[in-house]
Amino acid sequence: MGITLEKADQAVRAALEKARELNLKMNIAVVDAGANLTSFARMDGAWLGSIDIAIRKARTVRFFDMPTGNLGQASQPGGPLYNIEHSNGGLITFPGGLPIMGGNGEVIGAIGVSGSTVENDHAVAEAGVRALA
Amino acid sequence: MGITLEKADQAVRAALEKARELNLKMNIAVVDAGANLTSFARMDGAWLGSIDIAIRKARTVRFFDMPTGNLGQASQPGGPLYNIEHSNGGLITFPGGLPIMGGNGEVIGAIGVSGSTVENDHAVAEAGVRALA
Amino acid sequence: MGITLEKADQAVRAALEKARELNLKMNIAVVDAGANLTSFARMDGAWLGSIDIAIRKARTVRFFDMPTGNLGQASQPGGPLYNIEHSNGGLITFPGGLPIMGGNGEVIGAIGVSGSTVENDHAVAEAGVRALA
Amino acid sequence: MGITLEKADQAVRAALEKARELNLKMNIAVVDAGANLTSFARMDGAWLGSIDIAIRKARTVRFFDMPTGNLGQASQPGGPLYNIEHSNGGLITFPGGLPIMGGNGEVIGAIGVSGSTVENDHAVAEAGVRALA
Numbered sequence: 001m002g003i004t005l006e007k008a009d010q011a012v013r014a015a016l017e018k019a020r021e022l023n024l025k026m027n028i029a030v031v032d033a034g035a036n037l038t039s040f041a042r043m044d045g046a047w048l049g050s051i052d053i054a055i056r057k058a059r060t061v062r063f064f065d066m067p068t069g070n071l072g073q074a075s076q077p078g079g080p081l082y083n084i085e086h087s088n089g090g091l092i093t094f095p096g097g098l099p100i101m102g103g104n105g106e107v108i109g110a111i112g113v114s115g116s117t118v119e120n121d122h123a124v125a126e127a128g129v130r131a132l133a
Numbered sequence: 134m135g136i137t138l139e140k141a142d143q144a145v146r147a148a149l150e151k152a153r154e155l156n157l158k159m160n161i162a163v164v165d166a167g168a169n170l171t172s173f174a175r176m177d178g179a180w181l182g183s184i185d186i187a188i189r190k191a192r193t194v195r196f197f198d199m200p201t202g203n204l205g206q207a208s209q210p211g212g213p214l215y216n217i218e219h220s221n222g223g224l225i226t227f228p229g230g231l232p233i234m235g236g237n238g239e240v241i242g243a244i245g246v247s248g249s250t251v252e253n254d255h256a257v258a259e260a261g262v263r264a265l266a
Numbered sequence: 267m268g269i270t271l272e273k274a275d276q277a278v279r280a281a282l283e284k285a286r287e288l289n290l291k292m293n294i295a296v297v298d299a300g301a302n303l304t305s306f307a308r309m310d311g312a313w314l315g316s317i318d319i320a321i322r323k324a325r326t327v328r329f330f331d332m333p334t335g336n337l338g339q340a341s342q343p344g345g346p347l348y349n350i351e352h353s354n355g356g357l358i359t360f361p362g363g364l365p366i367m368g369g370n371g372e373v374i375g376a377i378g379v380s381g382s383t384v385e386n387d388h389a390v391a392e393a394g395v396r397a398l399a
Numbered sequence: 400m401g402i403t404l405e406k407a408d409q410a411v412r413a414a415l416e417k418a419r420e421l422n423l424k425m426n427i428a429v430v431d432a433g434a435n436l437t438s439f440a441r442m443d444g445a446w447l448g449s450i451d452i453a454i455r456k457a458r459t460v461r462f463f464d465m466p467t468g469n470l471g472q473a474s475q476p477g478g479p480l481y482n483i484e485h486s487n488g489g490l491i492t493f494p495g496g497l498p499i500m501g502g503n504g505e506v507i508g509a510i511g512v513s514g515s516t517v518e519n520d521h522a523v524a525e526a527g528v529r530a531l532a
Contacts, residue, residue, distance in 0.1 A: 004443050034300040040439035044403050063182025077210045080251045086223040088185045137310050173306035329448025343476045346517045352489040354451045
Protein backbone atom coordinates (compact mmCIF):
# COMPACT_ATOMS: atom_id res chain seq x y z
CA MET A 1 0.00 0.00 0.00
CA GLY A 2 1.83 3.01 -1.28
CA ILE A 3 5.53 3.22 -0.53
CA THR A 4 7.69 0.11 -0.97
CA LEU A 5 10.23 -1.15 1.56
CA GLU A 6 12.97 -0.19 -0.90
CA LYS A 7 11.84 3.44 -1.03
CA ALA A 8 11.15 3.55 2.70
CA ASP A 9 14.67 2.31 3.43
CA GLN A 10 16.05 4.93 1.07
CA ALA A 11 14.28 7.67 3.03
CA VAL A 12 15.51 6.26 6.35
CA ARG A 13 19.11 6.08 5.10
CA ALA A 14 19.01 9.69 3.86
CA ALA A 15 17.61 10.81 7.21
CA LEU A 16 20.33 8.87 9.07
CA GLU A 17 22.98 10.53 6.95
CA LYS A 18 21.58 13.98 7.71
CA ALA A 19 21.42 13.16 11.41
CA ARG A 20 25.07 12.08 11.44
CA GLU A 21 26.02 15.24 9.55
CA LEU A 22 24.29 17.32 12.24
CA ASN A 23 25.78 15.12 14.98
CA LEU A 24 22.35 14.07 16.27
CA LYS A 25 20.97 10.80 17.65
CA MET A 26 17.60 10.13 16.06
CA ASN A 27 14.76 7.64 15.82
CA ILE A 28 13.38 7.48 12.29
CA ALA A 29 10.14 5.80 11.19
CA VAL A 30 8.47 5.45 7.80
CA VAL A 31 4.86 4.28 7.40
CA ASP A 32 3.06 3.31 4.18
CA ALA A 33 -0.21 4.67 2.76
CA GLY A 34 -2.10 2.57 5.31
CA ALA A 35 -0.17 4.18 8.19
CA ASN A 36 1.57 0.84 8.79
CA LEU A 37 5.18 0.83 10.01
CA THR A 38 7.41 -0.07 7.06
CA SER A 39 10.96 0.84 8.06
CA PHE A 40 12.50 1.99 11.33
CA ALA A 41 15.95 2.80 12.65
CA ARG A 42 17.10 3.90 16.09
CA MET A 43 20.58 5.42 16.27
CA ASP A 44 22.84 4.27 19.11
CA GLY A 45 22.16 6.31 22.23
CA ALA A 46 19.05 8.07 20.89
CA TRP A 47 16.36 8.98 23.46
CA LEU A 48 14.31 5.97 24.52
CA GLY A 49 11.10 8.01 24.57
CA SER A 50 11.57 9.02 20.97
CA ILE A 51 10.96 5.56 19.49
CA ASP A 52 7.25 5.89 20.17
CA ILE A 53 7.20 9.57 19.18
CA ALA A 54 8.87 8.96 15.81
CA ILE A 55 6.34 6.24 14.97
CA ARG A 56 3.39 8.34 16.17
CA LYS A 57 4.58 11.34 14.14
CA ALA A 58 4.70 9.26 10.96
CA ARG A 59 1.25 7.79 11.66
CA THR A 60 -0.24 11.18 12.56
CA VAL A 61 0.94 12.62 9.24
CA ARG A 62 -0.82 9.92 7.27
CA PHE A 63 -3.97 10.09 9.39
CA PHE A 64 -4.59 13.66 8.20
CA ASP A 65 -2.24 14.02 5.20
CA MET A 66 -0.39 17.02 6.58
CA PRO A 67 2.87 17.75 8.43
CA THR A 68 2.57 17.14 12.17
CA GLY A 69 3.48 20.78 12.85
CA ASN A 70 0.49 22.03 10.84
CA LEU A 71 -1.86 19.91 12.91
CA GLY A 72 -0.21 21.19 16.07
CA GLN A 73 -1.00 24.77 15.15
CA ALA A 74 -4.70 23.90 14.98
CA SER A 75 -4.69 21.85 18.20
CA GLN A 76 -3.53 24.65 20.52
CA PRO A 77 -5.79 25.98 23.28
CA GLY A 78 -8.49 28.04 21.59
CA GLY A 79 -7.69 26.43 18.22
CA PRO A 80 -10.24 24.56 16.12
CA LEU A 81 -8.77 21.09 16.82
CA TYR A 82 -7.88 21.58 20.49
CA ASN A 83 -6.76 18.31 22.08
CA ILE A 84 -7.13 16.22 18.90
CA GLU A 85 -4.11 14.36 20.32
CA HIS A 86 -6.52 12.21 22.35
CA SER A 87 -7.79 10.44 19.22
CA ASN A 88 -6.42 7.38 17.45
CA GLY A 89 -4.67 6.03 20.52
CA GLY A 90 -2.53 9.16 20.87
CA LEU A 91 -1.23 11.59 18.26
CA ILE A 92 1.97 13.67 18.20
CA THR A 93 1.38 17.09 16.64
CA PHE A 94 4.67 18.98 16.90
CA PRO A 95 7.14 19.17 13.98
CA GLY A 96 9.17 16.18 12.79
CA GLY A 97 6.57 14.35 10.69
CA LEU A 98 6.18 14.91 6.95
CA PRO A 99 4.15 13.31 4.15
CA ILE A 100 5.86 11.40 1.34
CA MET A 101 4.17 12.10 -1.99
CA GLY A 102 3.90 9.89 -5.07
CA GLY A 103 4.30 10.96 -8.68
CA ASN A 104 0.67 12.05 -8.95
CA GLY A 105 0.71 14.19 -5.82
CA GLU A 106 -0.98 11.53 -3.70
CA VAL A 107 0.31 10.63 -0.22
CA ILE A 108 2.08 7.27 -0.41
CA GLY A 109 3.56 7.28 3.09
CA ALA A 110 5.05 9.44 5.81
CA ILE A 111 8.25 9.89 7.80
CA GLY A 112 8.52 10.68 11.50
CA VAL A 113 11.72 11.74 13.25
CA SER A 114 12.35 12.28 16.97
CA GLY A 115 15.46 12.73 19.09
CA SER A 116 16.44 16.41 19.19
CA THR A 117 14.80 19.85 18.94
CA VAL A 118 11.73 20.00 16.75
CA GLU A 119 13.73 22.11 14.28
CA ASN A 120 16.31 19.36 14.00
CA ASP A 121 13.65 16.65 13.88
CA HIS A 122 12.02 18.54 11.00
CA ALA A 123 15.30 19.02 9.14
CA VAL A 124 16.13 15.32 9.33
CA ALA A 125 12.63 14.34 8.21
CA GLU A 126 12.96 16.73 5.29
CA ALA A 127 16.21 15.05 4.22
CA GLY A 128 14.35 11.74 4.17
CA VAL A 129 11.57 13.12 2.01
CA ARG A 130 13.98 14.88 -0.34
CA ALA A 131 15.79 11.60 -1.07
CA LEU A 132 12.66 10.31 -2.79
CA ALA A 133 11.86 13.45 -4.80
CA MET B 134 -32.01 2.10 23.48
CA GLY B 135 -33.25 5.27 21.91
CA ILE B 136 -32.63 5.68 18.23
CA THR B 137 -33.38 2.75 15.90
CA LEU B 138 -31.08 1.52 13.14
CA GLU B 139 -33.63 2.79 10.66
CA LYS B 140 -33.46 6.34 12.02
CA ALA B 141 -29.69 6.21 12.46
CA ASP B 142 -29.26 5.16 8.83
CA GLN B 143 -31.55 8.00 7.80
CA ALA B 144 -29.32 10.49 9.61
CA VAL B 145 -26.17 9.00 8.07
CA ARG B 146 -27.67 9.14 4.58
CA ALA B 147 -28.68 12.78 5.00
CA ALA B 148 -25.18 13.61 6.24
CA LEU B 149 -23.62 11.79 3.29
CA GLU B 150 -25.82 13.74 0.90
CA LYS B 151 -24.77 17.02 2.48
CA ALA B 152 -21.10 16.00 2.35
CA ARG B 153 -21.36 15.20 -1.35
CA GLU B 154 -23.14 18.50 -1.99
CA LEU B 155 -20.23 20.30 -0.29
CA ASN B 156 -17.72 18.08 -2.09
CA LEU B 157 -16.27 16.72 1.18
CA LYS B 158 -15.00 13.29 2.21
CA MET B 159 -16.40 12.48 5.63
CA ASN B 160 -16.57 9.81 8.29
CA ILE B 161 -20.02 9.74 9.90
CA ALA B 162 -21.02 7.89 13.08
CA VAL B 163 -24.33 7.61 14.93
CA VAL B 164 -24.59 6.23 18.47
CA ASP B 165 -27.75 5.33 20.37
CA ALA B 166 -28.93 6.50 23.80
CA GLY B 167 -26.43 4.10 25.39
CA ALA B 168 -23.56 5.72 23.44
CA ASN B 169 -23.20 2.48 21.44
CA LEU B 170 -22.21 2.67 17.76
CA THR B 171 -25.34 2.11 15.67
CA SER B 172 -24.50 3.20 12.12
CA PHE B 173 -21.26 4.27 10.47
CA ALA B 174 -20.10 5.23 6.99
CA ARG B 175 -16.68 6.21 5.71
CA MET B 176 -16.62 7.96 2.34
CA ASP B 177 -13.96 6.82 -0.15
CA GLY B 178 -10.70 8.65 0.45
CA ALA B 179 -11.73 10.30 3.73
CA TRP B 180 -8.94 10.93 6.27
CA LEU B 181 -7.86 7.73 8.03
CA GLY B 182 -7.58 9.51 11.38
CA SER B 183 -11.18 10.69 11.20
CA ILE B 184 -12.78 7.27 11.69
CA ASP B 185 -11.85 7.31 15.35
CA ILE B 186 -12.65 11.02 15.73
CA ALA B 187 -16.16 10.70 14.25
CA ILE B 188 -17.00 7.86 16.64
CA ARG B 189 -15.50 9.70 19.63
CA LYS B 190 -17.42 12.87 18.79
CA ALA B 191 -20.72 10.97 18.75
CA ARG B 192 -19.90 9.22 22.03
CA THR B 193 -18.70 12.44 23.68
CA VAL B 194 -22.00 14.13 22.84
CA ARG B 195 -24.04 11.43 24.51
CA PHE B 196 -21.69 11.22 27.53
CA PHE B 197 -22.66 14.79 28.46
CA ASP B 198 -25.77 15.47 26.34
CA MET B 199 -24.37 18.54 24.63
CA PRO B 200 -22.66 19.41 21.33
CA THR B 201 -18.94 18.59 21.32
CA GLY B 202 -18.11 22.24 20.65
CA ASN B 203 -19.87 23.35 23.85
CA LEU B 204 -17.80 20.93 25.90
CA GLY B 205 -14.67 22.18 24.15
CA GLN B 206 -15.30 25.71 25.36
CA ALA B 207 -15.29 24.49 28.96
CA SER B 208 -12.21 22.28 28.53
CA GLN B 209 -9.78 25.07 27.61
CA PRO B 210 -6.90 26.04 29.91
CA GLY B 211 -8.40 27.90 32.86
CA GLY B 212 -11.89 26.58 32.06
CA PRO B 213 -14.05 24.61 34.49
CA LEU B 214 -13.57 21.26 32.68
CA TYR B 215 -9.93 21.71 31.72
CA ASN B 216 -8.59 18.61 29.94
CA ILE B 217 -11.76 16.57 30.40
CA GLU B 218 -10.55 14.87 27.18
CA HIS B 219 -8.51 12.50 29.37
CA SER B 220 -11.65 10.76 30.66
CA ASN B 221 -13.59 7.87 29.17
CA GLY B 222 -10.67 6.56 27.15
CA GLY B 223 -10.35 9.84 25.24
CA LEU B 224 -12.92 12.49 24.31
CA ILE B 225 -13.06 14.80 21.29
CA THR B 226 -14.46 18.21 22.21
CA PHE B 227 -14.26 20.33 19.06
CA PRO B 228 -17.30 20.84 16.80
CA GLY B 229 -18.79 18.08 14.64
CA GLY B 230 -20.80 16.17 17.26
CA LEU B 231 -24.49 16.89 17.93
CA PRO B 232 -27.25 15.30 20.01
CA ILE B 233 -30.27 13.68 18.36
CA MET B 234 -33.46 14.45 20.29
CA GLY B 235 -36.64 12.42 20.62
CA GLY B 236 -40.20 13.72 20.49
CA ASN B 237 -40.19 14.63 24.19
CA GLY B 238 -36.92 16.55 24.09
CA GLU B 239 -34.89 13.65 25.47
CA VAL B 240 -31.56 12.66 23.91
CA ILE B 241 -32.05 9.43 21.95
CA GLY B 242 -28.65 9.36 20.24
CA ALA B 243 -25.87 11.45 18.74
CA ILE B 244 -24.05 12.01 15.47
CA GLY B 245 -20.34 12.63 15.00
CA VAL B 246 -18.73 13.83 11.77
CA SER B 247 -15.04 14.23 10.92
CA GLY B 248 -13.08 14.83 7.72
CA SER B 249 -12.82 18.55 7.03
CA THR B 250 -12.78 21.87 8.92
CA VAL B 251 -14.78 21.91 12.13
CA GLU B 252 -17.25 24.26 10.43
CA ASN B 253 -17.86 21.71 7.67
CA ASP B 254 -17.94 18.83 10.14
CA HIS B 255 -20.61 20.73 12.10
CA ALA B 256 -22.65 21.55 8.98
CA VAL B 257 -22.72 17.92 7.89
CA ALA B 258 -23.65 16.74 11.38
CA GLU B 259 -26.47 19.29 11.42
CA ALA B 260 -27.83 17.92 8.15
CA GLY B 261 -27.94 14.49 9.76
CA VAL B 262 -29.85 15.77 12.78
CA ARG B 263 -32.26 17.83 10.68
CA ALA B 264 -33.29 14.76 8.67
CA LEU B 265 -34.89 13.33 11.81
CA ALA B 266 -36.65 16.48 12.99
CA MET C 267 -8.12 1.47 -0.28
CA GLY C 268 -9.85 -1.55 -1.66
CA ILE C 269 -13.59 -1.78 -1.16
CA THR C 270 -15.72 1.34 -1.74
CA LEU C 271 -18.43 2.60 0.62
CA GLU C 272 -21.00 1.64 -2.00
CA LYS C 273 -19.86 -2.00 -2.05
CA ALA C 274 -19.41 -2.11 1.70
CA ASP C 275 -22.98 -0.87 2.20
CA GLN C 276 -24.19 -3.49 -0.25
CA ALA C 277 -22.56 -6.23 1.83
CA VAL C 278 -24.01 -4.82 5.05
CA ARG C 279 -27.51 -4.64 3.58
CA ALA C 280 -27.33 -8.25 2.35
CA ALA C 281 -26.15 -9.37 5.77
CA LEU C 282 -28.98 -7.45 7.46
CA GLU C 283 -31.50 -9.11 5.16
CA LYS C 284 -30.13 -12.54 6.01
CA ALA C 285 -30.21 -11.72 9.72
CA ARG C 286 -33.86 -10.66 9.51
CA GLU C 287 -34.70 -13.81 7.56
CA LEU C 288 -33.14 -15.90 10.35
CA ASN C 289 -34.80 -13.70 12.99
CA LEU C 290 -31.46 -12.65 14.50
CA LYS C 291 -30.17 -9.38 15.96
CA MET C 292 -26.70 -8.71 14.61
CA ASN C 293 -23.87 -6.22 14.56
CA ILE C 294 -22.26 -6.06 11.12
CA ALA C 295 -18.96 -4.38 10.23
CA VAL C 296 -17.08 -4.02 6.96
CA VAL C 297 -13.45 -2.85 6.79
CA ASP C 298 -11.44 -1.87 3.71
CA ALA C 299 -8.09 -3.23 2.49
CA GLY C 300 -6.36 -1.13 5.15
CA ALA C 301 -8.47 -2.75 7.90
CA ASN C 302 -10.24 0.60 8.40
CA LEU C 303 -13.93 0.61 9.38
CA THR C 304 -15.96 1.50 6.30
CA SER C 305 -19.59 0.58 7.06
CA PHE C 306 -21.31 -0.56 10.24
CA ALA C 307 -24.86 -1.39 11.33
CA ARG C 308 -26.22 -2.47 14.69
CA MET C 309 -29.70 -4.00 14.65
CA ASP C 310 -32.13 -2.85 17.33
CA GLY C 311 -31.67 -4.90 20.48
CA ALA C 312 -28.46 -6.66 19.34
CA TRP C 313 -25.95 -7.57 22.07
CA LEU C 314 -23.98 -4.57 23.26
CA GLY C 315 -20.78 -6.59 23.52
CA SER C 316 -21.03 -7.59 19.89
CA ILE C 317 -20.32 -4.13 18.47
CA ASP C 318 -16.66 -4.47 19.39
CA ILE C 319 -16.55 -8.15 18.39
CA ALA C 320 -17.98 -7.53 14.92
CA ILE C 321 -15.41 -4.80 14.25
CA ARG C 322 -12.55 -6.91 15.64
CA LYS C 323 -13.59 -9.91 13.54
CA ALA C 324 -13.51 -7.83 10.36
CA ARG C 325 -10.12 -6.36 11.26
CA THR C 326 -8.69 -9.75 12.27
CA VAL C 327 -9.64 -11.17 8.87
CA ARG C 328 -7.77 -8.47 7.01
CA PHE C 329 -4.76 -8.65 9.35
CA PHE C 330 -4.07 -12.22 8.20
CA ASP C 331 -6.22 -12.57 5.05
CA MET C 332 -8.15 -15.58 6.31
CA PRO C 333 -11.52 -16.32 7.95
CA THR C 334 -11.47 -15.71 11.70
CA GLY C 335 -12.41 -19.34 12.31
CA ASN C 336 -9.30 -20.59 10.50
CA LEU C 337 -7.09 -18.48 12.70
CA GLY C 338 -8.94 -19.76 15.76
CA GLN C 339 -8.08 -23.34 14.88
CA ALA C 340 -4.39 -22.46 14.95
CA SER C 341 -4.60 -20.42 18.16
CA GLN C 342 -5.91 -23.22 20.39
CA PRO C 343 -3.83 -24.56 23.30
CA GLY C 344 -1.04 -26.61 21.78
CA GLY C 345 -1.62 -25.01 18.37
CA PRO C 346 1.07 -23.13 16.44
CA LEU C 347 -0.45 -19.66 17.05
CA TYR C 348 -1.57 -20.17 20.66
CA ASN C 349 -2.82 -16.88 22.18
CA ILE C 350 -2.22 -14.80 19.03
CA GLU C 351 -5.32 -12.93 20.26
CA HIS C 352 -3.04 -10.79 22.44
CA SER C 353 -1.59 -9.02 19.41
CA ASN C 354 -2.83 -5.95 17.56
CA GLY C 355 -4.79 -4.62 20.50
CA GLY C 356 -6.94 -7.76 20.72
CA LEU C 357 -8.07 -10.19 18.01
CA ILE C 358 -11.25 -12.25 17.75
CA THR C 359 -10.57 -15.66 16.23
CA PHE C 360 -13.86 -17.55 16.29
CA PRO C 361 -16.13 -17.73 13.21
CA GLY C 362 -18.08 -14.75 11.88
CA GLY C 363 -15.36 -12.93 9.97
CA LEU C 364 -14.72 -13.48 6.25
CA PRO C 365 -12.53 -11.87 3.60
CA ILE C 366 -14.04 -9.96 0.67
CA MET C 367 -12.15 -10.66 -2.53
CA GLY C 368 -11.67 -8.45 -5.57
CA GLY C 369 -11.84 -9.52 -9.21
CA ASN C 370 -8.21 -10.63 -9.25
CA GLY C 371 -8.46 -12.76 -6.14
CA GLU C 372 -6.91 -10.08 -3.90
CA VAL C 373 -8.42 -9.21 -0.51
CA ILE C 374 -10.16 -5.83 -0.82
CA GLY C 375 -11.87 -5.86 2.57
CA ALA C 376 -13.53 -8.00 5.20
CA ILE C 377 -16.84 -8.46 6.98
CA GLY C 378 -17.36 -9.25 10.65
CA VAL C 379 -20.67 -10.33 12.19
CA SER C 380 -21.54 -10.86 15.85
CA GLY C 381 -24.77 -11.32 17.78
CA SER C 382 -25.73 -14.99 17.81
CA THR C 383 -24.11 -18.44 17.67
CA VAL C 384 -20.90 -18.58 15.67
CA GLU C 385 -22.73 -20.69 13.09
CA ASN C 386 -25.29 -17.94 12.62
CA ASP C 387 -22.63 -15.23 12.68
CA HIS C 388 -20.80 -17.09 9.92
CA ALA C 389 -23.97 -17.60 7.84
CA VAL C 390 -24.82 -13.90 7.99
CA ALA C 391 -21.25 -12.91 7.09
CA GLU C 392 -21.39 -15.30 4.16
CA ALA C 393 -24.55 -13.62 2.88
CA GLY C 394 -22.70 -10.32 2.95
CA VAL C 395 -19.77 -11.69 0.97
CA ARG C 396 -22.02 -13.44 -1.53
CA ALA C 397 -23.79 -10.17 -2.38
CA LEU C 398 -20.55 -8.87 -3.89
CA ALA C 399 -19.61 -12.00 -5.83
CA MET D 400 22.27 -0.68 25.23
CA GLY D 401 23.65 -3.85 23.75
CA ILE D 402 23.28 -4.27 20.03
CA THR D 403 24.17 -1.33 17.78
CA LEU D 404 22.04 -0.10 14.87
CA GLU D 405 24.77 -1.36 12.55
CA LYS D 406 24.50 -4.91 13.90
CA ALA D 407 20.71 -4.78 14.10
CA ASP D 408 20.50 -3.73 10.45
CA GLN D 409 22.87 -6.57 9.57
CA ALA D 410 20.53 -9.06 11.22
CA VAL D 411 17.49 -7.57 9.49
CA ARG D 412 19.22 -7.70 6.10
CA ALA D 413 20.18 -11.35 6.58
CA ALA D 414 16.61 -12.18 7.59
CA LEU D 415 15.24 -10.35 4.55
CA GLU D 416 17.60 -12.30 2.31
CA LYS D 417 16.44 -15.59 3.82
CA ALA D 418 12.79 -14.57 3.44
CA ARG D 419 13.32 -13.75 -0.25
CA GLU D 420 15.12 -17.06 -0.74
CA LEU D 421 12.11 -18.88 0.76
CA ASN D 422 9.72 -16.65 -1.22
CA LEU D 423 8.06 -15.30 1.94
CA LYS D 424 6.72 -11.86 2.91
CA MET D 425 7.89 -11.05 6.40
CA ASN D 426 7.89 -8.38 9.07
CA ILE D 427 11.23 -8.32 10.90
CA ALA D 428 12.01 -6.49 14.13
CA VAL D 429 15.20 -6.20 16.20
CA VAL D 430 15.23 -4.82 19.74
CA ASP D 431 18.25 -3.92 21.86
CA ALA D 432 19.21 -5.10 25.35
CA GLY D 433 16.60 -2.69 26.77
CA ALA D 434 13.86 -4.31 24.64
CA ASN D 435 13.64 -1.08 22.62
CA LEU D 436 12.91 -1.26 18.90
CA THR D 437 16.15 -0.70 17.01
CA SER D 438 15.55 -1.77 13.41
CA PHE D 439 12.41 -2.84 11.55
CA ALA D 440 11.49 -3.81 8.01
CA ARG D 441 8.16 -4.76 6.49
CA MET D 442 8.32 -6.53 3.13
CA ASP D 443 5.84 -5.37 0.48
CA GLY D 444 2.54 -7.22 0.87
CA ALA D 445 3.36 -8.86 4.20
CA TRP D 446 0.41 -9.49 6.57
CA LEU D 447 -0.78 -6.29 8.25
CA GLY D 448 -1.28 -8.08 11.56
CA SER D 449 2.32 -9.26 11.62
CA ILE D 450 3.88 -5.84 12.21
CA ASP D 451 2.71 -5.89 15.80
CA ILE D 452 3.50 -9.60 16.22
CA ALA D 453 7.09 -9.29 14.97
CA ILE D 454 7.77 -6.44 17.42
CA ARG D 455 6.07 -8.28 20.30
CA LYS D 456 8.06 -11.45 19.59
CA ALA D 457 11.34 -9.55 19.76
CA ARG D 458 10.33 -7.80 22.98
CA THR D 459 9.00 -11.01 24.55
CA VAL D 460 12.36 -12.71 23.93
CA ARG D 461 14.29 -10.01 25.74
CA PHE D 462 11.75 -9.82 28.59
CA PHE D 463 12.66 -13.38 29.58
CA ASP D 464 15.89 -14.05 27.67
CA MET D 465 14.60 -17.13 25.87
CA PRO D 466 13.11 -17.98 22.47
CA THR D 467 9.41 -17.17 22.22
CA GLY D 468 8.62 -20.82 21.51
CA ASN D 469 10.16 -21.93 24.81
CA LEU D 470 7.97 -19.51 26.72
CA GLY D 471 4.95 -20.76 24.77
CA GLN D 472 5.51 -24.29 26.03
CA ALA D 473 5.25 -23.07 29.61
CA SER D 474 2.20 -20.85 28.98
CA GLN D 475 -0.15 -23.65 27.90
CA PRO D 476 -3.19 -24.62 30.00
CA GLY D 477 -1.90 -26.48 33.06
CA GLY D 478 1.64 -25.16 32.47
CA PRO D 479 3.64 -23.20 35.03
CA LEU D 480 3.29 -19.85 33.19
CA TYR D 481 -0.27 -20.29 32.01
CA ASN D 482 -1.50 -17.17 30.14
CA ILE D 483 1.63 -15.14 30.81
CA GLU D 484 0.65 -13.45 27.52
CA HIS D 485 -1.54 -11.07 29.58
CA SER D 486 1.52 -9.35 31.05
CA ASN D 487 3.54 -6.45 29.69
CA GLY D 488 0.76 -5.14 27.50
CA GLY D 489 0.56 -8.42 25.56
CA LEU D 490 3.20 -11.07 24.80
CA ILE D 491 3.54 -13.38 21.80
CA THR D 492 4.86 -16.78 22.80
CA PHE D 493 4.89 -18.90 19.66
CA PRO D 494 8.07 -19.41 17.60
CA GLY D 495 9.69 -16.66 15.55
CA GLY D 496 11.52 -14.75 18.28
CA LEU D 497 15.16 -15.48 19.19
CA PRO D 498 17.79 -13.89 21.45
CA ILE D 499 20.92 -12.28 20.01
CA MET D 500 23.97 -13.05 22.15
CA GLY D 501 27.11 -11.00 22.70
CA GLY D 502 30.68 -12.29 22.82
CA ASN D 503 30.44 -13.21 26.49
CA GLY D 504 27.20 -15.14 26.18
CA GLU D 505 25.06 -12.24 27.42
CA VAL D 506 21.83 -11.25 25.64
CA ILE D 507 22.46 -8.02 23.72
CA GLY D 508 19.17 -7.95 21.78
CA ALA D 509 16.49 -10.04 20.09
CA ILE D 510 14.88 -10.60 16.72
CA GLY D 511 11.20 -11.21 16.00
CA VAL D 512 9.81 -12.42 12.67
CA SER D 513 6.18 -12.81 11.59
CA GLY D 514 4.44 -13.39 8.28
CA SER D 515 4.23 -17.12 7.57
CA THR D 516 4.07 -20.45 9.44
CA VAL D 517 5.86 -20.47 12.77
CA GLU D 518 8.44 -22.82 11.23
CA ASN D 519 9.22 -20.28 8.53
CA ASP D 520 9.14 -17.40 11.01
CA HIS D 521 11.67 -19.29 13.12
CA ALA D 522 13.92 -20.12 10.14
CA VAL D 523 14.06 -16.49 9.06
CA ALA D 524 14.76 -15.31 12.62
CA GLU D 525 17.57 -17.87 12.83
CA ALA D 526 19.14 -16.49 9.65
CA GLY D 527 19.16 -13.06 11.28
CA VAL D 528 20.86 -14.35 14.42
CA ARG D 529 23.41 -16.39 12.47
CA ALA D 530 24.56 -13.31 10.55
CA LEU D 531 25.94 -11.88 13.79
CA ALA D 532 27.64 -15.05 15.06
